[in-house]
Structure formats: C-alpha cells, structure tokens
Amino acid sequence: MPTSAGRFYICAMTKVGILGGGQLGRMLLQAAANYPVETYLMENDAGCPAAHLCHHFISGDIKNFDDVYQFGKGLDAITIEIESVNEAALEKLESEGVRIYPKPAALKTIKNKILQKQFYKDNEVPTADFLITQNINELTNNSSFLPAVHKLATGGFDGRGVQVIETKDDISKGFDAPAVLEKMVKIKKEIAVIIAVSDTGDTAMYPAVDMIFDNRLNLLEYQVSPAVLPEKILWKVEAIAGKVVRDLQSAGIFAIELFVDHNDNVYVNETAPRVHNSGHHTIEANFSSQFDMLWRVMLGYPLGSTEHILPAAIVNLLGAEGYSGEAVYEGLNEILQIENVFVHIYGKKETRPGRKMGHITILSKEKQELVHQANRIKNTVRVIT
C-alpha cells in the first residue's frame, strides 16, 4: 500500500470526534459523508440534532474531564461545535498526539471573554475599550464608563450572558461575577468573516458577510454575502480578521465578528473558534462550505475555494415568542415554492422563544432579490406550537 504523503492518499479511515450535537454538528456530519471518515459524537442528549448522523454516538458530558478524555482517546482528531467543553481534557489529549481543532490554547483564550479581550489588546487588534469587573460592586464603581455592554466572562451563549448597561439605573442588571465591561460603540455595520487554517498554516478567507440587525429588537434580521463595503473598509476587515487568526496560532475554522463605526473604524467584536451561524450560506453559495472546509482541514486535504457560486442571504428561524413545545413551521410550504430558496430545519423536537430551529438560504445575483426574499421569509415563516 502506498504511504507517501504526495500523490497518494490512504483511506484507512480517519477517526474524528465532534464535541456537541446541535445544528452545527448536524451540518458538519452532512458534509462528512462526502469523505472517507469515521465519525464520533459526544453529547448528553441522544435526541439532539446531530446524534443520528455519526458512526458512533457516545452519551456523555462535554464539560466533564473524564467523559471528554475517554471519548478522545484513540481518535485521530477532535473538533467542537460549542466552546463550553472541557479544555483540560483536550490539552491532555493533544499532549498524547490527538489533533484538536481549534488548539486548546486558542479555545482557552476565546471561551473566556476577559482573556479574549486581553488577547486583542495584547496583539494590538482593534476592539472596543473595556474594563474588567469581578463583581457588581466594581461595575458600580465604574459608572463613568457607561453606556457600556456587560459580558459574562464564561457561560454566555446566544445572547445570554450579555447585558446592555446604558445608565446607572441599569447597573442592577449587570453580572455579579467576572465580566468584561465594554464601551458601547455606535455601530454603522456589523460584519462577519470566516477563515480556515490548515495544519501547514495555509489560510482561506471567505468573503465578508453583512449582518443586518433589527435595531428595535436588537435581533439579527438576516445576513448577506458578500458584504457591500467600500474597498478601504473591506481591507481593514480582512486585515484585522487575518491578524486575529494568525495570532491565535491554531488550525481549524474561525468566525470573526466585527463592528464598523460611523468614522469607519473597524473593531473586533468577538471570535468563535468553530463553524458559525454567519457561514451557513456557504453550504449552497460557495464552492467549499465552511463545513466542507473543516473536514478538509481535519483530514489533511488541500483547502477548498471560498469563492461564491452565487451571492446569498440567510434568515435564521427562531422559536417565536410565547411558544414552547413541539415545533410547527408555519408558512414553510409557501417558502418551499420559491425557486432560489433552500430550507434547513434542524430537527429539534421542542421550540422555545428565540431558539435556533433552522435557517433558510436564498441565492441570487441580485442584491435586491436577496433582501426581498429575506424579508418575505421573515414575514411568512414562524416557528410555533
């Protein structure tokens, strides 16, 4: 059997584990079935969106040292689909030769918001000014820093653990635990960039994405890719995102969220060391999707192309306010009649207000068509009970 790393590729199947079984794991496993790879997944809930799409499902707690260590022993590589995993176990596995994407050191930096902000500062990555508060008293003592955003150092996810503190009156809403107090930036635009890094240090950057927010509800309305940005701002965005990933010194896939303020300054908001909601359009819209790309990284293949096949928008399907229970997708049939629309339902049995239940991708050469259909979808589909 040929064994050189050059023209030959050996198919004794690589064993790759995923920690976490949500929609990111689900889409990662859909993409895995294009390659010769044996997949392992650990998650507490056997009914989670990804559990049925792997070769080996292991019930376990991804935050528990022993569970993660036992899961990872004997695997060739591990990735995560959520940051809240036991990083000590990953460090031990890494020291024993298991390839981890992202590296535990990078994960450690990112998953603690205090360390993450300090990392930007230490590496001269532009980010909003901040203070560190250990408890509610320290927040009170820094009221001159308001208006600001209070972000819990650990444990926040999907909007939880983040609190806007406009004035002294809001201080009681702050966190009585280690947190970052971040100066509020007057945001003109929010942008996201996804970058893949191979084991050999090759990188591939996806076109920047426009994240369009409903300012009234402070909710992501839809995303458009590629972002419409003046060249100079785009250059800043790409330079900053590239620097973040270089400084993290880890292979894997990274999503960098950035703000543009009214003076066209660009700041990093936060980084995720994994596949990310802001890259879901790449499944249909780009030659190599973010999920395909991560498999290429983990299996040692060449990086894929981040070029667009067609521009795209996505709309997240969130559980509607006031509905908890078995999910019903109102308006789905109407949307499935639109030619250039792709539906992704995550297979979660129960909906809850704000829960990510699916997303819908629109492809079109025309920006107007993307925005039109995004709004139509938002006004048509509701996840209720």
Next chain:
Amino acid sequence: MPTSAGRFYICAMTKVGILGGGQLGRMLLQAAANYPVETYLMENDAGCPAAHLCHHFISGDIKNFDDVYQFGKGLDAITIEIESVNEAALEKLESEGVRIYPKPAALKTIKNKILQKQFYKDNEVPTADFLITQNINELTNNSSFLPAVHKLATGGFDGRGVQVIETKDDISKGFDAPAVLEKMVKIKKEIAVIIAVSDTGDTAMYPAVDMIFDNRLNLLEYQVSPAVLPEKILWKVEAIAGKVVRDLQSAGIFAIELFVDHNDNVYVNETAPRVHNSGHHTIEANFSSQFDMLWRVMLGYPLGSTEHILPAAIVNLLGAEGYSGEAVYEGLNEILQIENVFVHIYGKKETRPGRKMGHITILSKEKQELVHQANRIKNTVRVIT
C-alpha cells in the same frame, strides 16, 4: 395545534423508511437532514455507506417478505434505492396505508425487463425492437434478429445481466433464463432525464443529461448537464420521458435513459424508479437536487426547482481493474485543489474492479471547462488498494 393542509405544516415528524443502504441511500440521508423527518433504513450490512446516517438502522433482507413487511409497518412512507426489493411486502403495506415511492405496481413493471419492454410497447413509447426469450434455445432460434443485446429479465444490475450478442458465435454467452433480446440500435447519443412526480400529480423535469461513453470500453466516461441537443431532439426526449412517467402512474422520482440514433430517432433504453447516478450533479448544480426533491415528494412539500445554478459534469470513481481490498484514492489531493470540483466518496471500505466508489462533480458555465476537468479527473484519480 393547527391541522389544516394549507399554510400550516405539522412537525410531528414523518417516519420514512429506505430499503437499501448504498450510496443512493447515503446521499438521500444527507439531504434528509434539511427537513423534519425521522429516518429508517433496512439493509443486511451494518457497514454499508448509509447505515450510520439514519435515525433507526434495521438489519434485514430487503428481498424477504417478512423483513420488509415488519420494517414498513408503522412507517408513513417508504422508498427504495435499489429495485431488487420484495414488492409483495410493499403491496401489502400499500394496501394498509403506507405511502410507497414508487408505487409497487410501477416497481413491478420496471424491475422485470420483459414487463418493462412490454410496458413501452403497450403504451406506444418508442423503444428498440425486441423479442422475449425464455431459454438459450429460443435465443438460438432467433439468430436472424442479431446483432442484439440480451438482457436478463430479473437480477441484472450495473452491467451484470446484459450481454451483447453480435453474431451466432456469441449465442453461448446468452442467458438460459427469461430475457429480452433487444435489436442493437446504432447509437449517436445517450441521454438521461430525471422527473419527479408528487402525490397530487405535479411533475418537475430536470434538464436532460448527456452521457458520454468510451466506445472502446463501453464504459460511461462522464456526464454533462444540460445536454447539448438540437431543440427538436430535446423535445422528443422530454415528450417521451414525460409519457413514460405519466403511464407509470406513480409518485416518486424516475430516471429515464434514452438513445438517439443516427436518424435522430429517440428510444427509451430503460427507466429506474428511484434516485439515479445520472442525477448526482444536481446536488451542487441545481436548486433542488434529486435527493432534496424526493424528500419534498415524500413529505408532501411543493416540488423544488429543477433549474441549473451552473452547468455541471460528473465523473464516476470506479474501482480500478486488478485491485480488490481496502480502498485507496490515488490522486485525490490533486483534484481537491481544483476550485470548481466537489468530491463525493461513498465510504465503502473495500474496492473491487468496476465498483462505484464515489463521484466527482464539476461546475462551470463553460462546456469546455467541464470536459477538460472531467478528463483531468479521469486521468488523475484511481481507486486502488
């Protein structure tokens, strides 16, 4: 909970079973994860390409009445990824209210080559002239009908069960069992068309595909979609394919393979009542892939769009001659560097000469680029051991 069939869709998950666990099942299950559906799969081999991608894997013999009947009881719908299933069990399940795609009556017609040819004749669908032979003596007695192709009535698959009988000297290669003796047509082109039919009789036809053969080896070299055909021939192709599907009177997805002769006559070669190799490019190249489309049919959604996003070609990766054993994909890394190429490896542990081990899709606006890359892939990738 709303129950009307109109604007509301109920997500109490539909239970759908697949008989057979090869690459077609694998790609079908990749597509299933976009929808709320609970998947069941039956196959003897728990290591088959699709086994790990369903909610419920049931080990069983798809040719056995009891196995298929027990599998299907309690499911909402069943589809097949291979014709050689127990159709009597499907008939019983159908009579008990399980929706079967395709209908057992259509499957029965198609899976027996004698019945299939007779169906074309009865419905005035143009097809090559034929005789029916019950044994080798009847073949000998009809030597004036040569040159012809002898096709076993049942049990043939992927080239097995088909024998070219040019002259009397070849008669010993014929089948001593019920078979069709089909007059050899001088073929100018081979074309395939995939059509979806919904429960309500709506149809969606994919653009016709050019199947390019190596005449020397009589092997499919690659496929290009859409086919380049004079309008008049295309009309014939579409009219004939449409008639076949209408006359079969079944919902589901159907692949119709056709010949064009040197006088521009169009003949049906054969029909498959399922997703098909000639539609694999639709995964990336069309808005709704053949796999997505079959889920839409089975879940009662509107049919998707068969329009091209970009033209495409595919190359099948077959096990190389002379190699049997654990598969190695020579040249894969080189191909993965091409921007507009998508790799699908089916995850079969063992290769054998001629075994379908994967396929590679190329997307491009330029026909020349499609053909160039198809040839490059054919000359670069080899499945060996």
